[in-house]
Amino acid sequence: MKKLIKSFSFIILLLFLMIGCNSNSYEKTIKKELARGIKIDSMPFGLKLGNSKKDFYDRCWELNKSGVITQGPGNEYARHYMEPKEEKGKRIDMLFFGIFDKYDKMTGMKMEFSYTGWSPWAKDYKAEILKEAVEDTLLKWFPGNDFKDVDLGIDDVFASYKIEANLKFKLFKIDDRQIGVRIEQIKP
Numbered sequence: 001m002k003k004l005i006k007s008f009s010f011i012i013l014l015l016f017l018m019i020g021c022n023s024n025s026y027e028k029t030i031k032k033e034l035a036r037g038i039k040i041d042s043m044p045f046g047l048k049l050g051n052s053k054k055d056f057y058d059r060c061w062e063l064n065k066s067g068v069i070t071q072g073p074g075n076e077y078a079r080h081y082m083e084p085k086e087e088k089g090k091r092i093d094m095l096f097f098g099i100f101d102k103y104d105k106m107t108g109m110k111m112e113f114s115y116t117g118w119s120p121w122a123k124d125y126k127a128e129i130l131k132e133a134v135e136d137t138l139l140k141w142f143p144g145n146d147f148k149d150v151d152l153g154i155d156d157v158f159a160s161y162k163i164e165a166n167l168k169f170k171l172f173k174i175d176d177r178q179i180g181v182r183i184e185q186i187k188p
Contacts, residue, residue: 029145029163030186038165043109044096044141045069045080049185053104072097081116084133090125091116092133099184108167108184118177127173131158134179138162138169142183147171 041049045068047059060078063069072079077095084092093116099108113134115125123129135147147160147169162169163186170182 025148026161026163030168033145033163033165034186034188036165040142040165040167043106043183047098047106047109049106049108051106053098053100053106056098056100056106077112082137084137090133092130099182108182111181111183112174112178113181114178120176126176127179128158130179131160131171131173134171134181135160138171138181142167142169 043049045059045063047056051059060069063078064071069078069080072095077097080094080096082092082094084090093114095112096109098106099110101107113130114127115122115130118125139146142162142164144164145162147162150159150161152159157173159170159172161171166186168184168186170180170184172180174180
């Protein structure tokens with residue numbers, strides 16, 4: 001089942017890229033943002049783009065020792081619990097891990113978000129409701145441009161993107177419970 005979800009997420013991401021990358025608005029936004037000459041390398045939790053994989057693990061170890069994060073499922077992610085002020089009592093499970101190039105330098109982050117109180121019958125904990133909280137969190141971490149929705153032409157599946165300076169953000173529905181986010185450097 002986990003492989004099926006990951007495969008579905010990958011297909012959605014590819015569709016998102018195909019649709020987004022063919023959009024004139026998307027391309028114009030990238031050119032405009034790169035022309036600003038601003039470089040963002042700071043990621044959440046004091047992580048930095050360009051750091052080595054060892055630096056990433058060392059920082060995660062520090063965060064773990066201080067109780068900010070724990071080990072995520074399958075030893076594939078770090079886990080952090082958030083409780084947005086706007087949604088008292090609705091705790092969000094955030095899983096994250098670095099994206100690394102062939103030289104083991106961090107070039108981005110992948111994240112998955114879900115409400116800890118999710119169940120199939122809990123309508124206020126579905127991914128569609130979570131989308132707004134995740135976008136708000138990302139906009140607090142990376143202020144500036146808003147997210148833009150992408151029409152994938154698939155019922156009950158959503159995706160959006162944000163371009164900020166040298167970074168592109170992709171947000172997409174994984175399933176009724178989870179939202180995936182990828183933050184990556186834009187290659188000039």
